[in-house]
Amino acid sequence: MTEHDVTFTVNGVPRTASVPARRLLADTLRHDLGLTGTHLGCEHGVCGSCTVLVDGRPMRSCLLFAVSVDGAEITTVEGCRTPEGGLGPVQQAFVDCHGLQCGFCTPGFVTTITAYLEENPDPTEDEAREAIGGNLCRCTGYQNIVKSVLRAAELKKETA
Incomplete structure (x- = not known):
C-alpha cells in the first residue's frame, strides 16, 4: 500500500x-x-x-x-487549552456549567464552540443553541451545554 x-x-x-x-x-x-x-x-x-x-x-x-x-x-x-496548559475558556465553561456527563461528545462541542465564539463573541441563548445544532449528545438535555457557550463567551471577555 x-x-x-x-x-x-x-x-x-x-x-x-x-x-x-x-x-x-x-x-x-x-x-x-x-x-x-x-x-x-x-x-x-x-x-x-x-x-x-x-x-x-x-x-x-x-x-x-x-x-x-x-x-x-x-x-x-x-x-483548545491556554498557552500555559490550563483549561481554555470553553473547557472551563463546561466545568463551571456542568456541560458534560459522559464526556464522549465534549471534544466536538469544545472545538465547535471555540470556532463559533471567534465569529460571534457575544451570542444570545438562541444563537448558542443554533451554534451547537450540528453536535449530538445522548446524555444531556443541552441546557447546560447552552449555558456553557454563554459562560465561555464571558470567560473570553474576561481574559481579553
Missing part, C-alpha cells in the same frame, strides 16, 4: 505523518499522532464528536482524508 507524507500543524506544532491515501484525519490524529481527544462516534459526519478545526473552521475529521489537509492548521480539543 502506497503511503503519502502529510505535513500540517497540529495544535501549533508542525507534524508529518506517513499515511495511506484513504486514511481518515480522525484516525491519523488518534492512531498516528496519539491525540485521542478527538472521538469517533457515528463515523458518518452526523454526531460531531470528531469535530476539529481546520484552518479555524470546524470540520468532521471522520469525513476528511488526512492527505486532503496537507499544509493545514489543525486544532483538536487538546489545542
